[in-house]
Amino acid sequence: MKRSHGYYAFLQSRPTETLLPGLFLAARSLSRTSRQQDIEQPLHGRFKVSYDYPVLFTDHLFDPNNPCLHRQLTTQHGVAATVLVFADEQLLQSAPQLLKQIEAYFACHAADLHLLAAPIAVPAGELSKDPQVLQQLYGDMLNHGLDRHCYVLALGGGAVLDAVGYACATFHRGIRLIRIPSTVLAQNDAGIGVKNGINAFGQKNLLGAFYPATAVINDFQLLTSLTRRDQIAGLAEAVKVALIKDRVFFQWIEQQADALASFDQRASRYAIRRCAELHLEHITGAGDPFERGNGRPLDYGHWAAHKLENLSHHRLRHGEAVAVGMALDGLYANARGLLSNADTERVLRLLLKLGFCLCPPELLLKDAQGRSQVMLGLEEFRQHLGGQLSIPMLKRIGESVDLHEIDSALMEQALLRLSTHSAPQPGLSEGCGP
Numbered sequence: 001m002k003r004s005h006g007y008y009a010f011l012q013s014r015p016t017e018t019l020l021p022g023l024f025l026a027a028r029s030l031s032r033t034s035r036q037q038d039i040e041q042p043l044h045g046r047f048k049v050s051y052d053y054p055v056l057f058t059d060h061l062f063d064p065n066n067p068c069l070h071r072q073l074t075t076q077h078g079v080a081a082t083v084l085v086f087a088d089e090q091l092l093q094s095a096p097q098l099l100k101q102i103e104a105y106f107a108c109h110a111a112d113l114h115l116l117a118a119p120i121a122v123p124a125g126e127l128s129k130d131p132q133v134l135q136q137l138y139g140d141m142l143n144h145g146l147d148r149h150c151y152v153l154a155l156g157g158g159a160v161l162d163a164v165g166y167a168c169a170t171f172h173r174g175i176r177l178i179r180i181p182s183t184v185l186a187q188n189d190a191g192i193g194v195k196n197g198i199n200a201f202g203q204k205n206l207l208g209a210f211y212p213a214t215a216v217i218n219d220f221q222l223l224t225s226l227t228r229r230d231q232i233a234g235l236a237e238a239v240k241v242a243l244i245k246d247r248v249f250f251q252w253i254e255q256q257a258d259a260l261a262s263f264d265q266r267a268s269r270y271a272i273r274r275c276a277e278l279h280l281e282h283i284t285g286a287g288d289p290f291e292r293g294n295g296r297p298l299d300y301g302h303w304a305a306h307k308l309e310n311l312s313h314h315r316l317r318h319g320e321a322v323a324v325g326m327a328l329d330g331l332y333a334n335a336r337g338l339l340s341n342a343d344t345e346r347v348l349r350l351l352l353k354l355g356f357c358l359c360p361p362e363l364l365l366k367d368a369q370g371r372s373q374v375m376l377g378l379e380e381f382r383q384h385l386g387g388q389l390s391i392p393m394l395k396r397i398g399e400s401v402d403l404h405e406i407d408s409a410l411m412e413q414a415l416l417r418l419s420t421h422s423a424p425q426p427g428l429s430e431g432c433g434p
């Protein structure tokens, strides 16, 4: 007992490491390693967010008897919805009855919709995609005390939707947004998707955010105050999406070209709806809604279009510039042996028949070193994509392929060929103006 007592006392009096040095060291090093491993192991922040927003088609949205907007503003919450409206200045001027209609609509629904102020005018078109206008939008949102439960209604063309959408995406880190597109291009493309943004530092869409709207409501009646030029410009995106995705739709556009060029209601309604549907299918179904990868089939014709828009200081409409970009890339694909002569001819013929000018003066601009200014757009597009070029090109009507290298000499030849291509239809050639 005594001995054992002494032994235990001895044990207690000695630091453990003297007694079981091997074991202790092994344990200590094990725990160190596992602590180190713990530190080196990454933590994971992993979650999924799913989006579900309707794209609705209607007429006379602000008729108090039309349930469309009221339903969107009230179904989700059960409490009165607070709303602030931003609208394209040109839209308000071209459709002067709209202001009163909007106010009357909210007055009729005062029980569960609260309009914070009279609709606020936003500079027309591309002028709205400007950092100073963005500041103004934030100022309005702040002055009217918008919080994350309020709704913004954005009425306008693609440009105003992009700018107001960006303000909504960033104000309080996200305010509910209902897009009400008022141009053909916005109803069939820009308003449908998830991108928002403004131009900055001389670059188109340099600042922006992916931010889906709560709902998109296309009111065909809003398009009736558009100039014929803007009614036609928006068709470029319908031709584009048909070219890359839907041969049958392209054939239909060919057959309806005269009706579409005169903005026949039946034909235009179908073209807008089918184009919106194809865009939406791609954005929501191709697995890359926030464009993390490089492939961008919907950007067919856009590398040159963005450059042309900038070179024209936005005299050219987005759709007009896209039409030129598609024609140019069609000729390039033809020169590369990708697109047949017959298909190339069909593309050019359709664009001209719809009334597009395929050779605006900006196409031939040179810089001080005599280099084509449009060609510089390729490099800008590469940078925008993050290094690797990925340009969709047609293999045939209805099918595209991504090219990662562009032969500059061949592209310049395509440019020259386009500049000598047939003249636009008489009376429908504003895109060709100085």
Ligand SMILES: NC(=O)c1ccc[n+]([C@@H]2O[C@H](COP(=O)([O-])OP(=O)(O)OC[C@H]3O[C@@H](n4cnc5c(N)ncnc54)[C@H](O)[C@@H]3O)[C@@H](O)[C@H]2O)c1
Residues within 6 Å of the ligand: 088, 089, 090, 091, 094, 095, 124, 125, 126, 129, 156, 157, 158, 159, 160, 162, 182, 183, 184, 185, 186, 189, 190, 191, 193, 194, 195, 196, 205, 222, 223, 224, 225, 226, 227, 230, 233, 234, 317, 318, 319
């Ligand atoms: N976010 C996207 O996914 C996406 C996609 C395609 C294009 N865009 C952007 O959309 C913009 C082009 O859009 P757009 O073609 O609609 O041009 P736009 O927004 O510039 O509008 C064209 C003109 O029509 C006027 N307008 C708008 N509605 C009107 C109406 N109902 N009556 C009379 N005038 C009216 C505008 O004030 C403008 O002068 C570009 O900035 C482009 O980058 C965005």
